[in-house]
Amino acid sequence: MTRILFWIALIVLIVMAVRAKLRAMTPKEPDAPRAEREPAQVESMTRCAHCGVHFPASEAVRADGLDYCSPAHVRLPAQ
Numbered sequence: 001m002t003r004i005l006f007w008i009a010l011i012v013l014i015v016m017a018v019r020a021k022l023r024a025m026t027p028k029e030p031d032a033p034r035a036e037r038e039p040a041q042v043e044s045m046t047r048c049a050h051c052g053v054h055f056p057a058s059e060a061v062r063a064d065g066l067d068y069c070s071p072a073h074v075r076l077p078a079q
């Protein structure tokens with residue numbers, strides 16, 4: 001009888017240890033909403049009129065109403 005109680009106690013301890021481990025592994029819900037923790041860094045993208053590469057609009061070289069990735073591509077024909 002003592003042997004059965006020992007095994008039951010051992011199994012309960014193992015289950016409790018596994019549950020505690022799983023609880024420690026799951027990420028906790030943050031208190032602050034996501035928008036408060038990291039402000040959105042959304043920047044509009046544009047496309048080079050010559051080579052077609054996409055890049056942030058703030059880095060665009062604008063000429064004749066078109067966006068270019070670099071001053072060198074401004075001199076080249078748009079595609």
Ligand SMILES: [Zn+2]
Pocket residue numbers: 048049050051052053068069070073
């Ligand atoms: Zn380009």
